[in-house]
Amino acid sequence: MILRALAFSRNSSHCEVVSERRVITEHARATCGTVPFASLLICATLTLCLSACRRAPYPSALRQPGRTEAILFATVHRHHFATESEYPAARLEQAIRLANPDVIAAEIPPGILQEVLTAALDEAAHPWLDSHPEQRALLRYAHEREIRLYAASAWTPARTAAWQTYWASTPEGPDELDFQRTFDLVNSRLKREGLSPNWVHSAEHDALQEWRAGVVSSYIPELGVADPLAWAQAHARYVNQIVAAHPGERIAVVFGHRRMWRIRRAIRSLGNVAIVDPRRLFEDIE
Numbered sequence: 001m002i003l004r005a006l007a008f009s010r011n012s013s014h015c016e017v018v019s020e021r022r023v024i025t026e027h028a029r030a031t032c033g034t035v036p037f038a039s040l041l042i043c044a045t046l047t048l049c050l051s052a053c054r055r056a057p058y059p060s061a062l063r064q065p066g067r068t069e070a071i072l073f074a075t076v077h078r079h080h081f082a083t084e085s086e087y088p089a090a091r092l093e094q095a096i097r098l099a100n101p102d103v104i105a106a107e108i109p110p111g112i113l114q115e116v117l118t119a120a121l122d123e124a125a126h127p128w129l130d131s132h133p134e135q136r137a138l139l140r141y142a143h144e145r146e147i148r149l150y151a152a153s154a155w156t157p158a159r160t161a162a163w164q165t166y167w168a169s170t171p172e173g174p175d176e177l178d179f180q181r182t183f184d185l186v187n188s189r190l191k192r193e194g195l196s197p198n199w200v201h202s203a204e205h206d207a208l209q210e211w212r213a214g215v216v217s218s219y220i221p222e223l224g225v226a227d228p229l230a231w232a233q234a235h236a237r238y239v240n241q242i243v244a245a246h247p248g249e250r251i252a253v254v255f256g257h258r259r260m261w262r263i264r265r266a267i268r269s270l271g272n273v274a275i276v277d278p279r280r281l282f283e284d285i286e
Contacts, residue, residue: 080092107255
């Protein structure tokens with residue numbers, strides 16, 4: 001894996017690679033094994049109940065000098081642009097601007113960072129920006145403020161191909177009652193809650209996404225490289241490398257809401273990084 005930090009010239013529509021560090025990253029499948037349905041149900045229920053009991057006013061998002069801070073922005077991709085969206089792209093952009101990060105870790109694969117950036121600045125079409133349209137404003141903001149930008153996604157074409165191939169051939173998933181009950185329960189809760197900033201940044205949402213990924217991983221081993229636990233873990237390794245390389249700075253991690261639970265857990269494991277709740281920022285712009 002290559003971590004690329006990009007610096008921008010205020011008078012240029014392009015970027016220059018100013019530092020490059022090669023690190024070894026192992027893309028290994030998460031060793032979770034097959035998890036019984038009852039265990040998944042009990043763990044998820046306890047997590048959700050404990051999270052609900054610990055609710056408290058969102059802490060201040062003000063920066064503390066010298067502290068390494070990670071502020072995690074969960075994104076919903078095309079849903080930011082849906083009619084009457086609860087979480088429009090403009091609110092995401094405003095919140096990131098209020099966060100005023102030193103570094104941005106964006107959900108972009110390292111191999112296409114330069115071309116995606118150029119497309120965003122030139123307002124040109126690009127497949128990645130078609131599926132992640134909220135990143136156009138993010139990239140323009142990084143360019144405008146000369147913020148160091150890292151590509152933090154572990155996505156590969158093989159992962160998407162394996163995922164699409166399985167679901168095209170088996171649209172209902174495994175024909176097992178436990179799987180169907182679990183999937184229906186998780187999906188109905190996610191649909192009921194919607195995609196507001198408060199919900200997608202909550203511990204309850206993270207717990208449901210982790211539960212969903214664990215169920216899919218346990219019941220569909222044939223996904224291979226598209227296994228959602230391994231995929232989330234690979235993203236988290238990329239992000240951790242970036243956060244660890246910037247002590248004393250504020251890093252904005254801008255990533256899809258379905259993977260954020262694993263990224264949050266990985267950053268916590270570093271031990272010396274404060275995770276800042278972005279919901280206070282969203283409150284400030286309402």
